[in-house]
Amino acid sequence: MTEPQRSDVLIIGGGIMGASAAFFLRQRGKSVTLIERGLIGQQASGTNFGNVRRQGRYLPQLPLANRSRAIWGRLNDLLGEDAEFLPSGHLRLAYTEEMAERIEQYGRDARPYGLELEMLSGNILRDRFPFLGPEIRAGSYSPLDGHANPRLAAPAFGRAAKRAGAAIVERAEVLSVEQEGGSFRAQTADGRIFRAEQMLITAGAWGSRLSQQFGEPAPLVVHGPQMAVTEPVPYALEPVLGIATTIPEEIIYLRQVKRGNIVFGGGIRGPASAETLRAYVKPENTLGQLSQITRIVPALRRLNVIRVWSGIESYLPDDIPIMGPSARVSGLHYAFGFCGHGFQLGPGVGDVMAELIATGQTSTPIEPFTIARFAGGATNQTGGHP
């Protein structure tokens, strides 16, 4: 058990970022060991809403999101497993004229990035999506966005990486990481030591605990998404629906899965703890969400909620992730802190990080996400979504 394991790349953290990076690194011929404290895809990657949404993102993130979307489209062939990706379309909705203008402007701004959005309002919107409530004024439709099953996606990447030859070490908590004689060394709580030429830290809410051991702490805070699901009813709501608003209580998003249940989330974030590994849904948040989902689709008032859940997500002050090479240590890379919008990006992040680690560069711009932006303790507000 104490035998040091050696590989080209050591990945710490088995969420969708780490698992997909392991898979794509194997495709590039690198030997990979992935170490995960619990099980693959158990935290933020497995408990999020499941949005495969590009519209509404921070614009400079769209090239990465586009690259990821292309992978989602061929995920089943790539992994040999179904993560229930459904390119159902995504509809971003506005209650007010001001927000309608804002999403219309976003549509114009997104076009140069290759994201074509269709602005709909009034009777055209209602004819096409007759289930929408009377308060909805306008919507921006993204035909190629959609949703997938978060409980399945990261584990599917993990298994595919394993089949491709990656070493997937679950139930092993990495306590210390360091650079030693030009290579990297990680030690687990049970005393195992792993070594590699390069290291990738994809440890989500626990990322800063590791990055700070290399002198690069990140100002992560943790929150729990407030998720819920109804009983199943016949499939009728095709696009993912989300509200564009500046009022936190109004934030709501919902999707219907093919088997019929309606999954929703949003509103005020809940308490989570990176120490106890627990996150909770506040009952008042659930009730608040119920009053919001019926504003979007009034017919939902006849359904029942059968389950709520949360998970541990990490956020950064500027609401965009840390992704890219370390600013201090050569051979060290980061991809964590995805601020509640990482699921869609997951496959693309894995692909880009694999490219970066294997070739030293990437064709997808990721400069805004450098960890160096926190070097002086400064926190510039970029602002991103919804």
Add this chain to the structure above:
Amino acid sequence: MAEPRIIIVGAGPAGIRAAGMLVAAGLRPVLLDEGQRDGGQIYRRQPEGFTRTPEQLYGTEAARAVALHQSFERLKPQIDYRPRHLAWNVADGVVHTISEGKPGQFAYDVLIIAAGATDRLLPVKGWQHAGVYSLGGAQIALKAQACAIGRKVVFLGTGPLLQLVALQYHKAGAQVVALLDTSPFLKQVLALPKLAARPAMLVKGLRLVGGLMASGMAIHRGVTPVEIHGEAEAGVTGVSVRLASGEIRRFDCDAVGLGYHLRPEAQLADLARCAFTFDAKTRQFWPEIDADGRSSVAGVYLAGDGVRTQGADGAEISGALAACAVLADLGRPVPEAERAALREQGRIMERFREGIAEAYPWPAHLAADLPDDAILCRCEGITVGELREAATEKGADEVNRAKALTRVGMGRCQGRYCGHAGAEIVAAATGVPLEAVGRLRGQAPVKPLPVAAGEVQP
């Protein structure tokens, strides 16, 4: 100091006795209950306008039922009684309820959870057909509405309720085709020393068995369930079991009452973050309590069948004991002599509970041996084979992981009815001990929550 805010959840024997003890000490608890009327399940009161006598409704337990109902009538003006209030969540010292579509919030300093039990179920191939009911459900249909679950009924499973419901159906005039008990008769004989802890109850039990023998219904013990036959339209058409002799026999029927004793309704305790512990004898997790019903969380007390399946008499005692613990922890005078007597009776109840568990053991091997094509999770339509594959091929050797990958336990019942069997299947398929396979974490709502509740501001 302001009066402490005390909430009791559940107006069955445990909740009513707890309320009585607190009222006697000068306190005025809030009693939240999901039911239309008090009494809980075992002493469930019939709807207004029904005219059956207590003897018809409760049999040998009529006197106790009437006594409890009368105590409650006296208590009613002295407590804040809220019937038709489902406690769907508890968090941060507040019980969240739903009542006739309206959400409510009840803040507490002290919470006594006496939420009762539901049937412990074990799937059998074909149990998804219409016409398969739990034993408790079958009994409630009879007790509350004077209805039978079918014209020709088979009762299958094990436990005291199996015998009792079969006889109640027979007495009510239903045709009971067969009583099929998975426990061998020998187990019941071997448990006699522990069952003798309550001689009067043992005598009642023996009379019950005598009544069953005299009824003329077919009774087979030590059976192995094979399949519940049925069709999508017609529902149940029969039950096949392997008799102790090895012969496979089919019993034609149009309804099946199924159950393997009871399991605590511990979701609220779970949401209140009470610690759970594994009981190797009954092969299940249940909340940790001390001898008086204190949970691991300060201010939260657990009583009745919602924490240990001791039955109605045990529930009354544990409810009163939990109230004594509340008084002691609030620094109020405790009726010492009464508490000492209750504790002594509580020990007898616990010994008898162990006897019942040994006489009618949870047949774990039946879950482990279920065929791959049997439906395991009825809510989501997931087969035993799908769960086994996730356990062996996808590394899901823990129940919450298995749930995430397969949906077993994700539906309306939240794993109440397939969770225990699912854990046995994962344990058997992976070789991981049941204790390490774990338990499904409780998730709100305790029962389905109407979306329309969001339209009413509490």
